Amino acid sequence: MITDQRMTTGGSLPSLGLLMDKANQLVRTIAAPSLVQLVLRLALAVPFWRSGMLKWGGFLKLNDTAVTLFSDEFMLHLPGGPYHFPAPAVMAFLSGCGEIMFPILLVVGLGTRFAALGLLFMTVIVELTVPDGWPIHLTWAAMALALMAYGPGHISLDHLVCRARSQAR
Numbered sequence: 001m002i003t004d005q006r007m008t009t010g011g012s013l014p015s016l017g018l019l020m021d022k023a024n025q026l027v028r029t030i031a032a033p034s035l036v037q038l039v040l041r042l043a044l045a046v047p048f049w050r051s052g053m054l055k056w057g058g059f060l061k062l063n064d065t066a067v068t069l070f071s072d073e074f075m076l077h078l079p080g081g082p083y084h085f086p087a088p089a090v091m092a093f094l095s096g097c098g099e100i101m102f103p104i105l106l107v108v109g110l111g112t113r114f115a116a117l118g119l120l121f122m123t124v125i126v127e128l129t130v131p132d133g134w135p136i137h138l139t140w141a142a143m144a145l146a147l148m149a150y151g152p153g154h155i156s157l158d159h160l161v162c163r164a165r166s167q168a169r
Contacts, residue, residue: 037146037153041112044143045103047136048119052099055092066092074129098122106147109156116147 057063070092075082085091098118105115120141127137152158 033150034153034155037150038109038155040143040147041106041109041152041156044116044119044140044147045106047140048099048122049103052096052103055096055099062089062092062096066096070095076128077131078128095122095125106152109152109158110161112152112156112158113148116144120144120148 055062055066067089070085070088074085076085099122102115102118102122105111106119123137123140123144126140127134130137
């Protein structure tokens with residue numbers, strides 16, 4: 001740290017170093033890793049949840065618009081394409097299920113790394129469907145990758161389960 005270094009030339013530099021250390025510590029306190037991980041989980045869950053809610057017309061019943069989007073509107077932009085989605089009703093159902101279940105898992109912090117992996121996979125499909133949306137898709141991918149790499153944090157069911165399991169041993 002800056003305060004560990006001894007300055008030989010002047011009066012105000014050590015106090016500036018102390019001030020910088022205190023500011024750095026304040027930033028670290030505000031951006032505690034578990035809080036950051038919770039905010040990442042919520043931020044990634046919201047857009048998928050909102051999209052998923054638009055696809056359903058009742059319990060396990062897709063609305064007509066969702067199937068129409070996958071059969072008529074959405075196209076996969078692959079080399080030589082664009083191509084229609086295969087089995088659009090199945091794709092709409094799987095998409096709707098993932099957009100509801102993965103965000104719920106993220107919010108409560110249960111199976112967080114796997115839920116983030118599922119949303120990363122969905123983000124890749126969305127990017128292939130709407131290539132012009134890459135700036136927001138890149139943000140979703142970064143959040144999903146961060147959750148996959150660093151986990152859900154202490155404010156999660158995953159943490160409680162791991163702690164309970166380690167105490168049971």
